[in-house]
Amino acid sequence: MGGVSSEGALEGSTRTPRAEDALKVIGSDEEAADRLHRLLEQALVFAGAAFAALYTPGEDPRLLRLADAAGVPHRMYGVRDVYPLSGDSPVAVAHRTRRPVRLGPDEPAGQAASRRMLPGGFSLTALPVPGDGGGCLLAGTGHPDGFGADARACLELIAEAVARPGAPVRAAEGGGLPPDAFRLAMDTGRVEVGDRILDLFGLDATEFDGKIETLLALTEPEDLPSLMSVVEAGHLSGGERELEFRVLRPGGPPRWLRLCGRLRPGGEGRPARLVGTVADTSTFRSDVTDVARIQRLAAALAAAGTVRDVSRALVAALRRPLGATRIALAGLENDRLVVTVLDPPAPEVWPEVWRTEWRTEWPDAPVRAMPTLAAALREGRARIWPAGGGALEPPLADVGPGALAVLPLSARGRVAGVCLIGWDGPHDFGPDERALLTASAGLAGQALTRARAFDAEHELVGMLQRQLLPRRLPELPGAVAVARYLPSTAGLELGGDWYDVIPLPDHHVALVIGDVQGHNAGAATLMGQMRTALRAYAVEGHPPDVVVSHANRLLVGMESDLFATCVYVDLDMEEGTAWCVRAGHLPPVLRHPDGTTQIPEVEGGPPLGVVAQAAFPMSPLRLRRGTLIALTTDGLVESADTDIDEGMGRLARELAAADPARLGPVADALLGSARRSDDVALLLVRYDGMALRPRRESWTVWRVPEAVRHARRFTRRTLRAWGVPDGDIDAVLLVVSELVTNALVHTDGPVRLDLTLLDGRLRVAVADSSPRSPARPTSVSWEATGGRGVLLVEAMSALWGTLPVSGGKQVWSEIALGR
Structure with missing residues (x-):
């Protein structure tokens, strides 16, 4: 009777039959994404794989993209989400040649760029999925001998099961939906829709390309913000969502539709999906209502992150529908009215007292100068003057000489700010418009309170991160160093990229660059702890491998959910030699004095915080006078459409063309040419040698x-x-x-x-x-x-x-x- 091996897979005598039986249980009637994930999980059970992933051709035929993955996060082993079809990665080679490809620590040839990212002792096997364009199954194991014959047979069974009829080679190619139902993949924007929905949008089934952008282009532009709050993953939270929007029709009024949907979260390597229905509601409502305006405002406020974003959303939702002449949003700080948005922004349009208190980009007016406003804020109720504010104090009367509305923005029993809406001529406020103002004030108050908390947290974390990074780099004997750090352009979250230059005794210097997983306060805090730990172990006089090993055991002992990668280089300024240690990070790039560049084969260990007793071998580097060392994080060389090996090659070419005599402009040029969606840290060091040897x-x-x-x-x-x-x-x-x-x-x-x-x-x-x-x-x-x-x-x-x-x-x- 078969037992369990040390790798967790079944013994060879029973492994393959049991795998066949398990695959038969997974029927083709299951939902596409669920069936694919269950198939990949069988590679963990029966082949003893650490992880398994399926890559398929995407919209760009030049790329192979990750469709799903199971097991240990694949990025921990240098495996990427996208590979060029023409590259030398195991995934691309197996897909092109339709033959299995094995890449292990003892593999002597091929895939040099990919092997550089592979941790020691780890092996990969890529199997083509049968059928034209079926993609490639990639599995990895930490066993030093790779997958055995029985394990490879199980992987072949799984690849065949993926290719069977009904299997989801591409996540958006399912079928069998009810006429009024839809299913949207949040990562790719591919959508499956029923026939009835296509009729409501005026599309023929043969014309629809499966892209959510095609449907959004047919909607009323004013309704797009509310729709985007649903179809963009970053704006959607769990639970049911219900939304009404309009679809444009040629030669007729827009048609009102109601969307009801629920987000189904994805697992590890599995995309989240929005599923639901769309129904026609044109017969139940008039063409335009204030409910639609409130709905669009709620959607815009849900997507607003900062105080400035909240203010702009409220201005956009109210000024044009109300025909107002001017509108201002202001927060309350102590006894002052701190204005965040003015529309129009020209100073001469606003009252004299506001202009005299103009301190920065926006005015800062005292509340005591407007006692009527102070009373409205104490009461927390909207105040309206339809016939003008002639009897009011000038700072308020000049905002709305024809009509004025003051909307305190309250949340949780506290006034967070105020919205002032003014008209140059008289304005009649009907019941619907009064209800619109009241509802808008309530929504904006809650959003403003949330945005203030977000701004405060962001500023606190930003200050923390600035304090944790070096304020300036030390002057080095025989070398010049410059560093740059840029946050992500994808949002306001902060990451864990860091760099450091540590002077050591006997004219040694330690060069460090690293990256903590995640983009939040926890990542920034852990970044500071790792930088401090590496600096402390370095100045204690330990060799580079011991320094990194100590930091690894420290992070494991902290029991954090995050891990970190880093490169540590100990440079001897007198001899021009260096020892490099890599922990799951990119290797350094060297630019030699003759202009040639090199990405040295630096043997690496796993990321910090993953394995307590991991080994971190040292690799020697030999430097000549004028050699430039470049250390960076993956945000500079990797993006959604750029493979990491391609990015490293681009970095090497740009360094070859650079002038090493001016490191500052070189660093700026490297950052300026990067297509970054992640944080970027860059450290450049030019070794000049000591003019006077001790x-x-x-x-x-x-x-x-x-x-x-x-x-x-x-x-x-x-x-x-x-x-x-x-x-x-x-x-x-x-x-x-x-x-x-x-x-x-x-x-x-x-x-x-x-x-x-x-x-x-x-x-x-x-x-x-x-x-x-x-x-x-x-x-x-x-x-x-x-x-x-x-x-x-x-x-x-x-x-x-x-x-x-x-x-x-x-x-x-x-x-x-x-x-």
């Missing part, structure tokens, strides 16, 4: 009675060989005696003395195995037998201090020679 000598201090004398003799001999005058040697010998004596008396283990001479400054450093730093005494009495050593070192040194070094410490002193 002299170094070291001495291992043995724990013998004559240890201090031997250390002094070594120091004197070394300084005379370097040509240091005898007048300076005595001061140096005193510092050496005190530091070595302190290490021998107060610590155990080995002691090392290092001497470094550079540009007239001598650095004396004594390293021991104790992490405890020497304490500076506050006072020393005349009869005390100890405690003067630190005071003597301080007196003889231009600078002195301690550094952590691999579990111990290094006490150092810098002495200016020739004083």
Whole structure:
């Protein structure tokens, strides 16, 4: 009887028959997306795959796009959502050749760009789906030998099941809908509609191309904002949604339709879908009503994120329908009226007191200058003056000399702002219009309160992120560094991209760039924690692989739902060598002095926070003077229509054409040419080499009675060989005696003395195995037998201090020679 292997798959003796039985249970009568996801899940059970994904040709025939995925998030292993059909990825090669493709850690040839992104010990297998244009099944495993024969047989069964009649090779090619029903894929905008809906839009089934944009183009333009609040995934929340809108008809009035829909959330790798019905309601309502205006305003406010967005939505919904001359939206801050939107925006259109209080882009008027307004805000009720505001104070009367409406914007019992609507001529307010104003004020008050909270959170997180990134980069001996950070253009959320330049002892410098998963306050906070952790481990003196390993274990121990990627480069400024460690991140790009570029084959480990005992191997980099190192996050090189390998190639070409003498303009040009929908961090470092190389000598201090004398003799001999005058040697010998004596008396283990001479400054450093730093005494009495050593070192040194070094410490002193 078969058991379970270490990879979680069934033993070969029973694996394939059981897979066949499981696939038979998944019938073709299931809904397309559900059936596809269940088929992919069988690859996890019977083939022992870590993840399985289906790629199919999309609207662009040059690309293969992800249709669905199951298992561990595929992006953790460098697998992307889109691959060029002409590329060398396993997905593209298998689809073109109609033959299986295997890519593993021991694969000697092919897919060089893809193998660069593949973590060590991980294997991929791509199988073509039978049939013309069926796509490709991609599965991955962490087993060092890849998929065995039985596992590959199971994958072939799954690929065949995907291609059977009724299987959803493309998510929008289903059928069998009721005449008044529709089904919309929120990620692609592909929609399936019943015949009755096509009749209502005046379309023939043979003419409809399956795009939601085709239907939106036939609707009344004024109704588009409310419709977009439903058909755009970013504006839709769970639960039922009901909406009325108009469809344009040639030679006749618009037809009113009612949409009733519900969002079905997607799972891991599965798109969300909006399903529902559309019915004709033209016979039940008049052509234009204030209900439609409220409906459109509610939809616009639902999509408004900031206070400025809320204000503009309310102005757009009220000024033209009401025929108003001017309208203003203002928030209340203490006792002042802070205006966010004025329409029209020209200052001369508004009252004199507003212009005198014009402080920034928008006016800032005191409420005490308008007691009638203050009273309306205290009451929280709309106030209307149909025949003009002549009896009111000038700041209000001049807003509406013919008619005036004051709408307090209240929510949760608190007035958040006010809307002022003015007419130059008399205006009669009917019952419907009064109801419209009251309803609009209630909706806008709630939206304004929500937007204020959003603005406050965004500003807080933005301030946090700005504080967590370096304010300025340090000056480096023998190198120049510049960095850039740009937030995403897709919205106001903040991400976790970061960079850092960390000066280390002995003219080393650590270059770091990383990216935390997600776009929120949690990602920004975790970014700061990771940057601080890497900096702390680096200055402790650990080698690069240990630094990254410590940060990984720290993130795992925090039990966060987020993970991070990073690249850490330890650069030796004296020798021009570097060690690179990659944790699920893009490798560096090197531009050599002759203009050629290189993307080095840097062996990588998994992202930080995924596996506690992961290995992060070090890869050597050799730099010549004038070499440019570029570190970036994937927001610069990847987008919805650009594969990451293609983006890395573009970055290398742009660096080859750049002038490395001017790093600032180079960084700006690289960011300016990026088609970004994600945060971008970029770090450029040009290695120039040190113009003056330091002299170094070291001495291992043995724990013998004559240890201090031997250390002094070594120091004197070394300084005379370097040509240091005898007048300076005595001061140096005193510092050496005190530091070595302190290490021998107060610590155990080995002691090392290092001497470094550079540009007239001598650095004396004594390293021991104790992490405890020497304490500076506050006072020393005349009869005390100890405690003067630190005071003597301080007196003889231009600078002195301690550094952590691999579990111990290094006490150092810098002495200016020739004083």
